[in-house]
Amino acid sequence: MAAASVSIPDPEQYGIGAKTGFLPPNPPLTTLPSTYYAPWEDIANNLPLLVREQRLRKVIRKLPVLETNRLQSRQEYERAHTVLSFLLHAYVWGDEDVATVVPPPLSIPFTRICQVLDLPTVAIYASVVLWNFTFIDKSDHLDFSDPAKLRSSLTFTGLPDESWFYMISAAIEARGAPIIFDVMQALQAALKDDCCRVIETLHRYRTGLKDIACLFDRMYEGCSPEHFCDSIRPFLSGWTKIRGGSTGEVDGLRFDMGNSRTSYMASSYGPSNAQCSLIQFFDVSLGVSHRPKHQTEVSQHAGDYLHDMRKYMPIYHRKFLEHVENVPNLRHFVQLHPNNSELVSAYDSAIAGLTELRDRHLRMVLRYINIEGPDEKSQGAGAEADDPVRVAEGTGGTQAVPFLTETRAHTTNAKIDKTIQMANTNDRSKNRRGKYCML
Ligand code: HEM
Numbered sequence: 001m002a003a004a005s006v007s008i009p010d011p012e013q014y015g016i017g018a019k020t021g022f023l024p025p026n027p028p029l030t031t032l033p034s035t036y037y038a039p040w041e042d043i044a045n046n047l048p049l050l051v052r053e054q055r056l057r058k059v060i061r062k063l064p065v066l067e068t069n070r071l072q073s074r075q076e077y078e079r080a081h082t083v084l085s086f087l088l089h090a091y092v093w094g095d096e097d098v099a100t101v102v103p104p105p106l107s108i109p110f111t112r113i114c115q116v117l118d119l120p121t122v123a124i125y126a127s128v129v130l131w132n133f134t135f136i137d138k139s140d141h142l143d144f145s146d147p148a149k150l151r152s153s154l155t156f157t158g159l160p161d162e163s164w165f166y167m168i169s170a171a172i173e174a175r176g177a178p179i180i181f182d183v184m185q186a187l188q189a190a191l192k193d194d195c196c197r198v199i200e201t202l203h204r205y206r207t208g209l210k211d212i213a214c215l216f217d218r219m220y221e222g223c224s225p226e227h228f229c230d231s232i233r234p235f236l237s238g239w240t241k242i243r244g245g246s247t248g249e250v251d252g253l254r255f256d257m258g259n260s261r262t263s264y265m266a267s268s269y270g271p272s273n274a275q276c277s278l279i280q281f282f283d284v285s286l287g288v289s290h291r292p293k294h295q296t297e298v299s300q301h302a303g304d305y306l307h308d309m310r311k312y313m314p315i316y317h318r319k320f321l322e323h324v325e326n327v328p329n330l331r332h333f334v335q336l337h338p339n340n341s342e343l344v345s346a347y348d349s350a351i352a353g354l355t356e357l358r359d360r361h362l363r364m365v366l367r368y369i370n371i372e373g374p375d376e377k378s379q380g381a382g383a384e385a386d387d388p389v390r391v392a393e394g395t396g397g398t399q400a401v402p403f404l405t406e407t408r409a410h411t412t413n414a415k416i417d418k419t420i421q422m423a424n425t426n427d428r429s430k431n432r433r434g435k436y437c438m439l
Contacts, residue, residue: 006327008187011180014320020144021177022277022317023170028131029079030153034070037080039063044083048158051094060091063105065258068112077116078131078314084110085123086154089235089270092242092253094156100242100254101263107255117315121255122238122268124312125275128152129169144174147218156235157227164222165232169273172215176278179208183285183330190333195343198333202346209282209353216360225368233369236395238270272396274309277317282354284324286347287331288414290407302406305398334416348415358408365400 012018017025031041043050043059050056071077088106092099102110107121114121132152143149147167155162182201189197223232239253252267273279283290283306291303310318334340334347369392394400 006191008184008327009323015316018181019177021173021180023130023173029075030134032076032079036070040083044086044154047086047090051090054095056090056094060106061103065105065108068109077113081113081117082127082131085127089123090156093235093237102255104256104258107257120268121266123271125271125273126314128271129166133170145171147171157231159227161223161227162232168215168219172212173278175211179205187327195340199343199346202350205350206353209357213357213360219364228368236270238268240267240397269397270395272394274396275312277313280321284321285329287329288411290410302403344416348417351414355411358411362404
């Protein structure tokens with residue numbers, strides 16, 4: 001690798017903290033400092049009650065249209081995005097019928113905030129997880145990676161299960177933080193051809209992935225599949241399936257921008273963990289491709305979809321992933337040393353860790369969104385992608401099981417040992433063919 005021409009990104013320049021990873025380095029605001037925004041905060045803090053009593057839509061329609069020019073920092077914009085995202089999804093999904101038009105008190109400020117943050121007009125993973133956590137014990141600002149010490153600032157339902165669902169992801173983000181910084185050091189080491197350092201990092205990578213897999217399993221501790229399915233998940237849907245407007249020919253949600261102004265339709269996916277930058281970072285740094293050479297329809301869709309999900313990430317995280325993508329990844333480095341068995345096996349072990357993570361995730365998904373309820377067969381790692389029963393859709397709009405089975409397969413396929421064996425086999429057969437020709 002030409003060391004001089006490659007710049008390894010500094011994560012901190014992209015708002016990534018050594019302890020917090022993609023969570024903000026300082027805990028997010030739990031209220032907007034200006035009392036001007038108290039009407040928004042008041043509704044957000046009473047959301048579960050207003051939804052339960054079906055008073056929310058009326059209250060929102062009566063709100064004044066607040067200006068956004070009193071928001072003073074990126075943190076304030078992010079808090080405002082979180083607050084209005086909760087109001088918006090509760091407005092659309094929190095009543096007996098679906099609201100197909102968003103009124104000006106919500107649509108005007110939310111659209112402006114989304115323009116400033118360069119995000120689609122919908123709640124995103126960042127607004128329900130990254131910008132929505134706080135410490136249960138306020139003096140305990142140390143351990144971001146224990147979900148039991150965190151709670152979400154806002155919820156739709158008031159159920160502890162909802163907070164737990166978001167906080168598992170927050171804890172995963174924090175556990176991922178040291179991996180990000182370690183990998184940056186390893187990429188530097190790779191430029192100096194320092195195999196030992198890369199091997200050490202890959203071993204720690206594997207350990208980190210195991211810890212994250214354990215955090216996945218803690219979902220069951222505090223979030224019941226029934227509450228998730230019946231009460232929480234409906235609020236997290238997006239706008240792609242809403243039949244909008246009186247003509248009904250376009251799918252989406254109409255944002256009414258006020259009397260004399262036009263309205264517009266937005267057709268966006270709902271917040272999904274597929275918008276989590278950390279897992280995409282694992283793929284990019286380990287060189288896992290979701291756009292394999294021999295594409296099936298499902299695999300092409302998976303690659304395009306995951307790439308699309310970047311539009312739903314905070315812009316600085318998006319840019320970080322792009323920067324890492326422009327650096328030769330760990331797979332590339334390992335492939336330059338095919339005979340270093342220790343290096344190849346450390347890399348393959350990290351890949352096995354990521355595969356295991358996706359496997360646990362898939363099992364969890366089958367348990368939480370399997371419309372038929374969990375059964376022995378559906379929880380197995382070998383669940384069939386084309387089983388017609390398993391076409392349940394994710395909040396991010398995918399056919400969950402075929403999609404997740406595919407991303408797991410792409411991960412397994414990144415293993416190098418198998419590739420080397422195949423290359424050796426090809427070489428041997430080429431040599432054999434060569435010999436035959438000479439004969
Ligand atoms: C009850 C818990 C969970 C359920 C039901 C669930 C469901 C899903 C579904 C249905 C998808 C497909 C995309 C979509 O249509 O939304 C997905 C994708 C994804 N989820 Fe989850 N998820 C859960 C928890 C998590 C957690 C805790 C994480 C980690 C932070 C996570 C990370 C991902 C990632 C990275 C993807 C993209 C696919 C991939 O990269 O393999 N999920 N999830």
